[in-house]
Amino acid sequence: MKTEKLITIEETFGAHNYHPLDIVVRKAEGVWVEDVEGNRYMDFLAAYSAVNQGHCHPRLVKALKKQAARVTLTSRAFRNDQLPFFCEEICALTGFPKVLPMNSGAEAVETAVKAARKWGEKVKGIAKDQCEIIVCADNFHGRTTTIVSFSTDEQYRDGFGPFTPGFVIIPYGDAKALAAAITSNTAAFLVEPIQGEAGIKLPPDGFLKKAEQLCRDNNVLLICDEIQSGLGRTGKLFAFQHEDVQPDAVIVGKALSGGFYPVSAFLAREDVMGVFHPGDHGSTFGGNPLGMAVAREAMKVLAEEKLVENSAKLGPWFLAKLQEMKYKPIKQVRGRGLWIGIVLDRKARPYCEELMKEGMLCKETHENVIRLAPPLNITKTELNMALKRIDKVFKRLGD
Ligand SMILES: *Cc1c(COP(=O)(O)O)cnc(C)c1O
Numbered sequence: 001m002k003t004e005k006l007i008t009i010e011e012t013f014g015a016h017n018y019h020p021l022d023i024v025v026r027k028a029e030g031v032w033v034e035d036v037e038g039n040r041y042m043d044f045l046a047a048y049s050a051v052n053q054g055h056c057h058p059r060l061v062k063a064l065k066k067q068a069a070r071v072t073l074t075s076r077a078f079r080n081d082q083l084p085f086f087c088e089e090i091c092a093l094t095g096f097p098k099v100l101p102m103n104s105g106a107e108a109v110e111t112a113v114k115a116a117r118k119w120g121e122k123v124k125g126i127a128k129d130q131c132e133i134i135v136c137a138d139n140f141h142g143r144t145t146t147i148v149s150f151s152t153d154e155q156y157r158d159g160f161g162p163f164t165p166g167f168v169i170i171p172y173g174d175a176k177a178l179a180a181a182i183t184s185n186t187a188a189f190l191v192e193p194i195q196g197e198a199g200i201k202l203p204p205d206g207f208l209k210k211a212e213q214l215c216r217d218n219n220v221l222l223i224c225d226e227i228q229s230g231l232g233r234t235g236k237l238f239a240f241q242h243e244d245v246q247p248d249a250v251i252v253g254k255a256l257s258g259g260f261y262p263v264s265a266f267l268a269r270e271d272v273m274g275v276f277h278p279g280d281h282g283s284t285f286g287g288n289p290l291g292m293a294v295a296r297e298a299m300k301v302l303a304e305e306k307l308v309e310n311s312a313k314l315g316p317w318f319l320a321k322l323q324e325m326k327y328k329p330i331k332q333v334r335g336r337g338l339w340i341g342i343v344l345d346r347k348a349r350p351y352c353e354e355l356m357k358e359g360m361l362c363k364e365t366h367e368n369v370i371r372l373a374p375p376l377n378i379t380k381t382e383l384n385m386a387l388k389r390i391d392k393v394f395k396r397l398g399d
Contacts, residue, residue, distance in 0.1 A: 002036045021356055021363070028055035031378050033361065042386055044355075044362040046375045049196075049228045049339070051259035053301045054375040060258045060297055067293035075284055082292035090265060093299055094237070096250065098273035100266045101287040101295075105227040105253035106142025108264035111281065112190065112223050112251050113146060115268060117166070118275040120187030124219055131187040134220075136172040140197030141190070141225055173203035175210035182214060188221035188248075189214075193239035196228040199369035200334060200341030205243075212245040221272060227253040227264065232302055232376050235312030235337030242336065248272060258298035263291040307376035311337040318383050322372075327394040338378070342370040342390075351393060358389040 006024045024036045031054060033043050046052060053060065067082070074080045087099050100115075102108045113133060120131035135141075137152045148156045149163035157163070168186075170177035172195060182189075193208060195201040215222040224247040229239035231252060240247055249272055253264030262285075285291070302308065315337035322333045322340060329351075332343040344351065348364035355362055355370075365371045374386070 023356060030054040031375050031382055041359045041361045044360055044372050044374045046373050047259050049233050049373050050254035052232055052255035052307060052376045053258035053298055054377045057258055057301055059301055060260050060294060063297035064260055064294050067290050072290040073288045076282055076287055080289040082289040083287045086292040086296050089296055089299060094267055096267035097270050098268055102264045102283055103262040103285050105264050106144045106147055108251045108253055108266050109141045109147055110144055111266040112249060114281055115272055115275060116188035116221055116223060119272050122275055123271055124187060126185050126187060130185045132166055132168050132185045133187055134168045134170060134181050134189045136191055137169055138172055138195055138198040139192060173207045175207055178211055179214055182218050182220060186220045188223050190223045192225045192229060194229045194234060194336060197365055199366040200339055200371060202334060208240055208243040208245045221248040223247060223249045225251045227251055231255040232308035232311050233337055233339045235315050237308055256298060257291060257295045260294045261291050263295040305377060311376045314338060314380060314383060321387055325391060328399045338374060338376055340372040344368045354393040354397060358393055360386060360389045
């Protein structure tokens with residue numbers, strides 16, 4: 001009843017731009033969430049990998065409260081005492097020399113697009129308004145008008161035109177197509193090292209390495225969108241490290257603040273970030289002390305609790321266990337680290353709904369994939385519980 005009432009209110013007054021599972025969460029801790037009826041569930045979405053550190057991490061609660069009581073927002077018109085350390089610490093963590101903080105992932109992608117274009121014009125010498133950025137089919141980079149301009153998902157674009165020009169789309173994982181698409185006007189290749197929203201799609205081995213070489217040979221920036229794949233999700237800090245490439249820039253968000261507060265960032269080499277001068281680009285909330293304090297602590301938790309290592313250790317074991325499950329609807333189980341897609345020969349939504357009844361929250365992606373992405377501090381015992389629940393649902397739903 002409580003649940004139904006809350007859903008009715010939301011549906012009455014809220015825009016219908018989502019189709020959530022009908023569970024109303026009241027509180028959460030670590031891997032576990034509790035609904036308004038008092039039922040407990042394991043969270044296997046982790047807010048699209050924004051809560052890699054686990055829900056309501058006590059250290060992040062503390063950091064947020066402490067900073068909230070001191071100062072929350074100065075705007076960038078004045079300096080604050082958290083931004084310098086955030087910049088220093090994220091550069092040390094990631095190995096990039098420069099960072100530009102924003103709030104949502106989409107804003108950081110926009111920042112990358114603007115940086116790439118301006119670098120193309122001012123550094124590479126591409127003629128005014130002629131810059132091209134190459135992207136991949138089935139990409140997901142966010143929802144702004146410019147970003148949906150280069151989406152290949154019709155629903156993301158339908159009715160939202162006219163679109164921003166200057167993007168060239170190639171099939172994901174196709175190095176030959178990338179080579180053919182590069183022209184003297186190409187400023188950047190923007191790519192997800194693993195496509196999350198597309199269904200945890202891994203490119204063919206060696207693709208990123210080849211892409212890196214093509215970018216180097218043609219003075220094209222390699223920009224990795226690691227908003228979902230980064231910060232430990234795949235068992236490395238960044239998914240691009242599985243192929244030992246060094247992108248010219250990377251975009252992070254989501255888990256950067258452990259799910260507490262929107263913090264994203266664009267990280268790049270010096271000459272790329274160097275295109276931004278005072279007044280060129282900005283955000284009222286970007287780099288605010290509250291977000292910076294939370295993100296600093298979220299990065300520390302990631303390192304000190306060895307969450308990347310946990311993902312690397314438990315992910316392959318969990319993947320192997322899932323691959324042992326032989327049920328007719330399962331076409332493939334794929335993934336890296338604690339980021340796994342169960343690809344079905346049918347719609348995944350009914351499976352997600354049954355899993356919810358078993359106390360396990362997942363969300364289908366691209367119709368037929370069940371995405372599994374728990375907080376990275378999950379234990380082997382909890383993963384074993386999840387395996388039992390998944391097994392039960394496949395048995396129940398049958399062939
Ligand atoms: C979630 C996501 C974004 C967009 O981030 P928002 O915070 O929702 O704007 C961009 N790229 C990737 C790969 C994502 O997963």
